[in-house]
């Protein structure tokens with residue numbers, strides 16, 4: 419497998435409306451790839467296709483070498499997914515959540531036992547392991563959710579606004595975990611509305627009205643748009659957008 423993700427002219431229409439309009443990009447293995455766009459730009463729609471949850475209308479894409487039309491099940495087995503909206507079960511303990519998701523992803527019982535002990539130590543959650551996830555502060559929930567999303571050692575992890583609503587320090591710690599995952603060879607595909615997080619990505623795309631309007635490293639984009647701030651790059655690209663989800 420050369421590239422983690424290859425998208426060519428990927429399009430998703432709902433009736434006449436092109437939610438995703440001929441997007442083309444590659445993501446390298448082990449890369450942290452940021453997927454930015456204003457509300458309604460088409461990020462979630464594209465991500466759902468890449469996660470094997472929805473079919474495109476036209477164009478092509480492979481994820482971890484698997485085809486989004488024909489190999490959705492293989493894609494699902496080879497990726498991890500985390501979003502603010504869908505993550506852990508509040509009414510299960512930390513340990514039960516880890517065991518549950520490990521099982522869903524087909525990790526063996528002995529491996530689950532070994533890895534969950536390691537994980538709880540790494541996160542310093544020894545005292546909380548048998549407490550309900552619902553009792554954890556949001557920032558900790560998100561760190562745990564990320565760890566669970568990569569528990570089965572997927573090739574790629576998709577993060578849909580993973581740090582929404584948490585404070586900057588916890589966000590920073592969350593990003594340390596993302597860097598560690600990338601250093602371990604996991605490709606990270608992340609959507610965010612936070613421009614400081616965009617700066618942490620190796621490369622970013624900015625989507626506007628279903629299209630990829632820019633794709634480069636944060637440094638190159640700032641150069642190209644003649645500014646020192648990613649906020650400004652984003653503003654220059656998104657200000658003429660016709661869509662807004664709000």
Ligand SMILES: Nc1ncnc2c1ncn2[C@@H]1O[C@H](COP(=O)(O)OP(=O)(O)OP(=O)(O)O)[C@@H](O)[C@H]1O
Nearest residue numbers: 432437455456457458459460461462463464661663
């Ligand atoms: N099932 C659907 N049927 C019709 N239109 C849809 C459907 N799903 C999404 N859309 C539309 O497609 C566009 C892109 O939506 P999408 O959720 O992908 O945007 P987004 O970039 O993820 O936005 P946000 O940041 O608000 O999550 C929006 O205009 C949305 O209303």
